Amino acid sequence: MYDNDKRVVITLDAGGTNLVFGAMQGNRFIVDPITMPSNAADLDKCLATMTTGFRQVIDRLKEKPAAISFAFPGPADYPRGxxxxxxxxxxxxxxGVALGPYLEATFGIPVFINNDGDLFAYGEALGGALPEVNARLEAAGSPKRYRNLVGYTFGTGLGIGIVVNGELNRGDNSCVETFCLKHKKMPDIIVEDGAAIRAVKRVYGELTNNPDHGLEPKDICDIADGKRPGDAEAARRAFAEMGEVAGDAMATAVTLIDGLIVIGGGITGARKWFMPAILRELRSKMRQIGGNELDRVQMKVYDLDDEAEFAAFARGERRALKVYGTDRTVDYDPQKRIGILVSKLGASRAISVGAYAFALSQLDTKNE
Structure with a gap:
């Protein structure tokens, strides 16, 4: 979608340390990124930096941009900016800062701001995981298609975005979140404390009796892989616990949404150490008071990055079902199923694709 669109949208990757400005056309970046310090603790400096960065991007463009669209980390009234x-x-x-109205007044073009987890999911739904899975299903001869997606970003926090029938669900309060669900192992603690970068670092420190180890998840992953000295078993257990805690939260979300799950963020480089734990949680069992056992997630869950599992996912349990009282048959697949996969776009690009598509979709809606 929008691969051939000629409109230009200015983007921003807003981090607490740096602001990275860019511009997209036809789902591609058309200027080299401009990086500036965020000055996040000083409002005047931060807004001045944003204004300067956007102006520098505009000066590099050959045409007037159609909009500014970007993600911002944290709570907001996103529809009003x-x-x-x-x-x-x-x-x-x-x-409280009326950032969208300020930028609109400054540049005279529409401004769209969204949560980064929302735009990650939207980008993956339009140009990443969702169309890729559907294309692979078509190539495999499967009639099954997916329209819903739950996107998770693992980083300093645990971000989530939900797309239903191709539309981004921003909620009535711009507050679609799962970071504040209960931590599986510590029910009075939020799940984010067990499913973000700090969780891997903390658990590794606890297991090695060295809380001040100074290692980052990439370092801990290298230890788990045997590429760096350290306690490999503790490293693997740290990632496994993150997967277990995250998987518990995912099971709640996907039960309500009934769609594919895509995960992104730099920590996905340690996929082999945490994905088995996520899958175990998604495939775990629960019981009724009477003792009957049932699946935690009512759909069968597949690892879509595993070729054999994808083949089974595409195959399902299709069979011909006779229509009662006639000689007719209908195609029937009784297997309810979803899958989980790692982003192929990468979180940063998926967010940018989402920001670009969101802006153009909103402009098109206003022009109808």
Whole structure:
């Protein structure tokens, strides 16, 4: 979608350390990225930096951009472009900043701001995981197609985005979240504390009796892989616990959404150490008071990055079903199934694709 669109949308990757500005046309970046310090603790400096960065991008363009569209980390009234609330990475915005209206007044073009997890899911639904899986299903001769997607980003936090029937679900309060679900092993703690970068670092430190180890998840992954000295078993257990805790939260979300799951973020490089634990949680059992056992997730869950599992996922349990009282048959597949896979776009590109597509979809809607 929008691969051949000629409209230009300015983008921003807003991090607590740096702001990275760009511009997209036809789902491709058309200018080299411009990186500037965020100055996130000083509102005046931060807004001045944003203004400067956007102006530098515009100066590099051959035509007037159609919109500005980007993700912002944390709570906000996204439809109105107002940022505010608990923002660890942008403390100067906590009291509320009408960022969208400010930028619209400054540049005279529409501005669209969304949660980064939302745009990750939207980008994957339009140009990543969802069309890729559907194309593979078609190539395998399967009539099954998917329209719903739950996207998770693993990083300093645990982000989520939900797309239903190709539409981004932003909720009534711009507050579609799972970071605040209960931690499986510590029910009075939020799940994010067990399913983000800090969780891997903390658990590795606890298992090695060295909480001040100073290692990052990439280092811990290298230890798990045997590429770096350290406690390999502790490293693997740290990732496995993250997978277990995240999988518990995912099971709740996907039960309600009934769609594919895609995960992104730099930590996905350790996939082989945490994905088995996620799958175990998604495939785990629960019981009724009377003792009857049932699946935690009512759909069968497949690892779509595994070729053999994808083949079984595509095959399903199709059979001919006779129509009662006639000689007719209908094609019937009784197997309810979903799958999980790692982003092929990468979280940053998926967010940019989502931001670009969201802006153009909103512009098209207004012009109808």
């Amino acid at each position: 107002i940022i505010g609330g608990f923002l660890p990475n942008f403390p100067s915005f906590r009291e």
